[in-house]
Amino acid sequence: MKNASIIGLKETDCKNISEKLNILLANYSVFYQNTRGSHWNIKGDQFFTLHPKFEELYNSLVLKIDEIAERILTLGGIPAHNYSDYLKVSSIKESKEVNDGTKSVENILNSFKIVLDLQRELLDITEKAGDEGTNSQMSDYIVEQEKEVWMYNSYLGK
Template sequence: MTLAQTKIKNNKNLKTLGFSHLDTAEVVVKLNTLLADYQVFYNKLRNFHWNIEGPEFFELHEEFEKEYNTVKKNIDIVAERIRVFGIKPNFTLQKTLELSKIKETEKNLSAIEMVREVLKDFEIIHDDILSAIGASLETGDVATEQMLTDFIRDIEKRNWMFTSYLK
């Protein structure tokens, strides 16, 4: 039995539609944090894609593109999930940078440093997702939990792949 199934079985107060703002406040806070981190991560990945050099160019150029396309898709999914709760994800660049735990890189990095940076950012996003899963399960929001479980499954696989690359 999955965590969500256990939560459903034990929680008789599950709601499917009509969550109140109070019901979803913590979920929205966690999703906004994830959204900010994803947006900064997306920008970093684009820069890595454009600026990779050296013998790893062809391989990592393609991998960074795959990664930023996934992140771009996830950004939209998270923002739309926030809208489901009646909140507008109104993010300026300044607000995004203030909220994000992922920081931009301003110096030129080697290919290996870029991969290490991606792995460091995966950890931050992974923690964001786990935190948001906890909030969604507390609320009885199984749809957000499922969305986030899909994200975590993907990031764990990509983490394994990038970690293997460094060996």
């Protein structure tokens, strides 16, 4: 955690935040792959609506994966990169239900709930640590994703 003193944070806080960010990274990575699976395999009358929407989402997720990994590095941690490690700590599980549009959207909403909860936990942790960089990043993600949740729920008629 050699960067801690340079960026003005405590080494123990950087370590704890990096560990929590690695859990978030794992969840994002499984979320991303599930969304790609839905994009590739969607069938039926919802195809033309959902296929591009899923692509838009997985493109957004892959950017966040990179940003989270880079934040871990900024804090002096090491981002996990193996799916076997991700699957051990991710609350989001691999989805096998990728053909049905409604089920895919429900899975996406469940995944958003998990990452939103983790990001809100990180808001609390980073506020106490004075880590404005991670705090701002999580805040930006939350604002964007709350709107996505509204849109996907509207699609389901909820």
